[in-house]
Amino acid sequence: MTDTSSTPSNDATHRSHLLRASVDAAFPRIVEQLSDLVAIQGIAWDAFDAGELDRSADAVVGLIRGVGIDDVRILRVDNxxxxxxxxxxxxxxxxxxxxTVLLYAHHDVQPPGDxxxxxxxxxVATERDGRLFGRGAADDKAGVMAHIGAFGALSEVLGNSFGVGVTLFIEGxxxxxxxTFRTFLETYRDDLEADVIVVADSSNWKVGVPALTTSLRGLVDGTIEVRVLEHAVHSGMFGGPVLDAPTLLARLIAxxxxxxxDVAISGLASGDHASVDYREEDYRSDASVLDGVELAGTxxxxxxxxHKPALSxxxxxxxxxxxxxxxxxxxARAKFSLRLAPGQEPGAAMDAVRAHVEAHAxxxxxxxxxxGETGSPFQTDTSEPASKVxxxxxxxxxGVDAVEAGMGxxxxxIADLTEVFPSAQILITGVEDPDSRAHSANESLHLEExxxxxxxxxxxxxRIDDGALTRI
Incomplete structure (x- = not known):
């Protein structure tokens, strides 16, 4: 453990220097541990080997015990x-x-795709040009290792003087x-109860500029089916007086x-009050928009x-x-996905989509x-002490101001967390950047970030250990 006996306990600046030195020294080992996690193909889909998911959980247990937390369990509930x-x-x-602070991340990953x-x-975690490539390198095994690495640094620098309770919840x-998330929260409510919840599953603004995610859009999805005939018929013999189902579905989608x-469904919440400037050229680059393609919306x-709905x-x-x-x-049938602006109630949004498609047959x-599925939007109260800290x-x-960013x-x-733990302050942080390509081929993590x-x-x-939550 680092000797801090000559350092006043309230010398936050010196303590931060010690934490920085501890993270710097441990970082090669942390990257190696992250690389080992990337090698485990823990995918929670029925088509993939469930044994790999168990291996992933076992590996996380070992890493947590390695930083001095002995009370570690693998838990699951039935759905x-x-x-x-x-x-x-x-x-x-x-x-x-x-x-007590609850640190959330997840150890399962998306399938690799093509x-x-x-x-x-x-x-195979591969380092190239300052980035670590591999499925889960960013989303969200880096979130797992951020929690473990942070706790390891605190243990080294502060030792037993660190009095904040820490619970790690690494979902699978x-x-x-x-x-089974909601059932899990309710089953293990007492084990997961916390004053602050840190969710490390988002992104920073860009390389060199951090972000605290302060809003999330909600989500509803479902299917729209169009029928025009009892069965298929020859297009030469019958085409003309009746239009085929794909054509009519396309007209409905339009x-x-x-x-x-802009989304043309009436009754949906919408806003135009973002506090930061996301330049069009940056968006085009980040989203890989082709030259000549005009951006949609106002x-x-x-x-x-x-802050606006988006339908795909x-x-x-x-x-x-x-x-x-x-x-x-x-x-013909289509599946839609509608992102909801903060303040939108998902049930009302689903009803609005239904009313629109039925009126425009x-x-x-x-x-x-x-x-189909629904999920509520989220808005952080940035006046809360935890957000300020x-x-x-x-x-x-x-070394630069953080952006208070929304996330599309x-x-x-997150809605389950707010409902089961209504008094907890929720912080959404991240390890990704706009080029991390989570869920896509060539997912990667910027190592310095x-x-x-x-x-x-x-x-x-x-800072929370110092009592910052009560001083603000």
Missing amino acids: DGVPGGPAVVARRPAAEGRP EALWETPPF EEEAGSP TLHDDAG GSIASRLW IIGMDIPSVALSSNTLLPQ PFGAQVTFTP ALESLREAW GSIPF FKKAILAEAILLA
């Missing part, structure tokens, strides 16, 4: 008789009168939609946006991403070109609307 993914829960109780699109093997089924590209880029068609059931024939198709076609910690680690995506389980994320979390926990 309608089907066991959920293995979650790792580790606890270090708080000293008398001290708060491996021909990868420039390096997806399950997030990429499969967290099907009504979901107006001419500017308002600032940031507000379109964070993410799948269609129609014959492929390779299997097509000269017939009028009787039915083209040429009297039969339209069947089937609702987090922003200060990010600034100290990076959704983390549906990763090191700063570990340091920021260590500083955050140390």
Whole structure:
């Protein structure tokens, strides 16, 4: 343990220097441990080997014990008789009168997809140009290691004087939609109860600029089916007086946006009040928009991403070109995904989509609307003490002010956390950057940014240990 006897306990600056030195010294080992995790193909989908997911959980247990937390368990709950993914829960109780912080991440990963699109093997962590490539290197095994690395630095620098309670909750089924998450929270509520919850599963603003994610869009999805015939018929003999189902489905889908590209479904919440400037050229580069493609929607880029609804068609059931024939198709189906602005109630949004598609049935076609999954949006109260301490910690680690950023995506389980633990302050942090390509081929982690994320979390926990939550 680092000798701090000559350092006043309130010398936060010196303590931060010690934490930085500890993270720097441990970082090669942390990257090696992260690389070992990347090699484990823990995918919580039925089509993949469940044994690999168990191996992943076991590896996380070993890493947590390696930083001095002995109370570590692998837990799971059933969902309608089907066991959920293995979650790792580790606890270090708080000293008398001290708060408890829950550190969340997930050890499961997305499938690799088409491996021909990868420039390096997806399950072999490969360092190149300051980035670590591999499935899960960023999302979210880096989040797991950020928690472990931060706690390791605190243990080295502060030792037994660190009195904040720390609970690690490393989920094992997030990429499969967290099907047992709510049941898990309710089953192990007492083990997971905390004053502050840190969710390390988001992104920073850009390389060199950290971010605290202060809003998330919600999500509803479902399917829209159009039927026009009882069965397929010859397009030459019957084509003309009746339009085929794919054409009518396309016409219906076209009504979901107006001419500017804004979502045209009435009754959805929308805003235009983003506090930061996301330049169009940066968005085009980050999103790989092709030259000549015009951007959709109105308002600032940031507000379109964070404070307005966004609707996409993410799948269609129609014959492929390779299997097509000269017939009028009787039915076609599409799956939509609608991101919701903060303040939107998911049930009302689902009803609005249903009402729209039923009112816009083209040429009297039969339209069947089937609702799917829902997730609530999230908005952080940045006046809360934990948010202020987090922003200060990010600034100290990076040396620049952190951005209070929204996120266009959704983390549906955040709503479960807010409902089960209504008094907890929730902080959404991240280890990714706009080029991390989570879920895609060539996923990667910027290693210097990763090191700063570990340091920021260590500083955050140390400040909470100092009583920062009650001083602000």
